[in-house]
Amino acid sequence: MSSRRRMLRSLFVVAIVLGFAGRGSAADPLPSWTDGPTKKAITDFVTRVTTKDGKDFVPPADRVAVFDNDGTLWSEQPIYFQVAFALDRVKALAPKHPEWKDREPFKAVLAGDLRAALAGGQKAVAEIMLATHAGMTTDEFDQVVREWVKTARHPKFDRPYTDLVYQPMLEVLGYLRASGFKTYIVSGGGIEFMRVFAEQVYGVPPEQVVGSSGKLKYELRDGRPTLVKLPEIAFIDDGPGKPAGIMEHIGRRPVMAFGNSDGDFQMLQWTTAGQGARFGLIVHHTDAERAWAYDRTSHVGKLDKALDAAPKTGWTVVSMKTDWKAIYPFQK
């Protein structure tokens, strides 16, 4: 760095430290949130745990916030986006698998009959996931997902799936990081799938993504070390798996947890049962107009038990319809 640039940078640093550039701190960190009790619950909590000498102060190293992904940070309708990816992969891989023409659930997927394909329930979905997520190296999988994220379009909005992230939650992620929190994704989604876009879309680096995973096999291919994805599940990061995944990856109990479904129940419970100040939040899908409305009987993101528990546990419930001024960045 030249001494002139150094000097300029130092003046900039001084300006920040002295607060000349500090007007921004008075700016609203959550502009897409309606002013009201929900937004206030978030900002009040963050103020409490970051106020030095306050009784609820949490040291920066312990400021861990965990976020579910599907339905909490981005949409999950009409089907989980990773399932949409898998269905696209079935079509792309079909020429290499002539046997799929006569075998369910692949036959139905190739015929474009989603309902028939998913009629086999979790077993059918698992079969599709393993067939499309295994048998290649982690580098190859990364490439395939990267390409899909760039080219695939969401059926309702005709936009890349990564456009369907929630603007208000992006603001929460940024606000928490600016408040000294480490933000983690803790999702039932595949860990390697999410890592492809989590850093760019959410600002969450690979090492802060926790998810479901398959077994990996270390192998030399043409003399080059690779990790091959095996068609075997290693860990399901959902429901009671979420506290276990948090312990395995983070090793600390979070201070804040954000979810939207019964799959987040134990994560919310584990987080908010900790000593000291804790915060749990549920995103309730109430906006049929700008997005979708669903809860107790939905085939994805079923929210029933956790919704009943919220009043007793003190979890904050977000109504997307009334609490969020915009759902997606492109609706701002």
Place this chain on the structure above:
Amino acid sequence: MSSRRRMLRSLFVVAIVLGFAGRGSAADPLPSWTDGPTKKAITDFVTRVTTKDGKDFVPPADRVAVFDNDGTLWSEQPIYFQVAFALDRVKALAPKHPEWKDREPFKAVLAGDLRAALAGGQKAVAEIMLATHAGMTTDEFDQVVREWVKTARHPKFDRPYTDLVYQPMLEVLGYLRASGFKTYIVSGGGIEFMRVFAEQVYGVPPEQVVGSSGKLKYELRDGRPTLVKLPEIAFIDDGPGKPAGIMEHIGRRPVMAFGNSDGDFQMLQWTTAGQGARFGLIVHHTDAERAWAYDRTSHVGKLDKALDAAPKTGWTVVSMKTDWKAIYPFQK
């Protein structure tokens, strides 16, 4: 912050930015390393990857360094320290397990006959590990390890086991962190065992510890959420497991890897096969006087295949006897 303190802090920041406080950078970051090619290999590499506009520059987010623990960051003789912990636990738990009096390998442990206890090989060790590491909550296990670390004494040095960390490696950890690296432990040891002391002893926080683990079960006990350690292995972070553990936890290929045994072979191989500048280092136990000397035929920390590979792969080999001025902090 008062405006006076703000001003002082800002001047301090300016001083750092302008380099007035930069004399410290001329100080030797590795004072316990003998000046010579080994030490130079480390400092030259770090200089290369941190020199902006240099052809080997690595952005801070990608500066990941992984360290094996047993035999690389602390000693592993006469037996792995976690095995010593497990043997102590067998004795402590014996009153609750009267059946152990007649059952191997417990009978031999209780009789103080280590050789007979370990005669059953890996199966016997696994049985001892599961019996002493499972059946309790993660919080209870944390307490038990914490107490052991405080009270147990190493048989040769009559000091806490955590005194037997390698002073030169503590310096490498600090030097790398000061150079913008994130330092991770990637060890065959138990992840929850190491986390108890890793932050205090190595400055490595829980979320940067990767290790072997057992399955965890989420459970309410007296209405309180807990994670119970099951007697089932979830993941063995050794040999080919190390690259898999790195991928699962970190999601990036490391730039530097430090090990001491064939259990680190694949981690070293995986790391140094990456594109761009990479660094691998093996700690060779050559100092029978201040510590221990062992390699190709050792029952712990066997170093054979990796030692043969080092000249071809460009891995740096440390001779503890000649490269390290001190082994332990108490020998400084």
